[in-house]
Amino acid sequence: MQFFNEEDFKVANQRRREDLLVYFALSFFSKREAYTRMPENLKRDIKEHFGKYTQARDEGKNNLFSISNTENIQAACIEANKILPKSTLNGNHDLIIHKKYLNDCPVILRIYIGCALQLYGDLEEVSLIKAHIHSGKVTLMVFDDWDKQVPLLTERIKIKLREQDIDFFDYYGDYSPVEFEFKKSY
Numbered sequence: 346m347q348f349f350n351e352e353d354f355k356v357a358n359q360r361r362r363e364d365l366l367v368y369f370a371l372s373f374f375s376k377r378e379a380y381t382r383m384p385e386n387l388k389r390d391i392k393e394h395f396g397k398y399t400q401a402r403d404e405g406k407n408n409l410f411s412i413s414n415t416e417n418i419q420a421a422c423i424e425a426n427k428i429l430p431k432s433t434l435n436g437n438h439d440l441i442i443h444k445k446y447l448n449d450c451p452v453i454l455r456i457y458i459g460c461a462l463q464l465y466g467d468l469e470e471v472s473l474i475k476a477h478i479h480s481g482k483v484t485l486m487v488f489d490d491w492d493k494q495v496p497l498l499t500e501r502i503k504i505k506l507r508e509q510d511i512d513f514f515d516y517y518g519d520y521s522p523v524e525f526e527f528k529k530s531y
Contacts, residue, residue, distance in 0.1 A: 369405025421454035461504040481507040497522035
């Protein structure tokens with residue numbers, strides 16, 4: 346408290362708790378890590394925010410299972426659209442964000458997109474993320490050069506969480522890349 350004001354500390358504390366919830370929700374996609382083998386700073390965070398490791402895992406699991414409820418996804422998309430500097434909410438159909446804002450999204454939305462990334466991989470080449478509210482899909486959009494005035498959409502990756510399937514749509518050869526004129530929205 347000597348170096349930061351109390352409000353900043355509370356915000357940082359809440360952000361860390363949210364990061365841990367996402368971490369524990371997505372940890373169910375891999376082998377359970379033994380508490381004794383965790384780094385000391387993670388053990389301290391678990392104790393501070395959850396009390397016990399089992400409580401952290403239980404809350405993570407509850408959040409993971411809550412993404413099956415489309416009302417939760419819709420509420421998270423609406424909240425994200427309100428708090429993010431730039432995003433597009435298309436009615437009750439989907440929310441589109443730039444990948445740089447992913448960690449600023451509500452926990453439920455981060456877990457929803459994180460589940461899709463468990464099937465796909467990392468976001469290195471991806472610029473935009475579309476979270477479909479009711480269909481259980483996440484679409485990743487790849488552009489030739491996002492820094493251009495009008496980037497060209499070169500690939501879409503549609504991840505269907507319910508079917509655990511991925512469809513790739515590329516815009517090469519017979520299909521020309523599509524100009525993306527709405528870059529300023531993101």
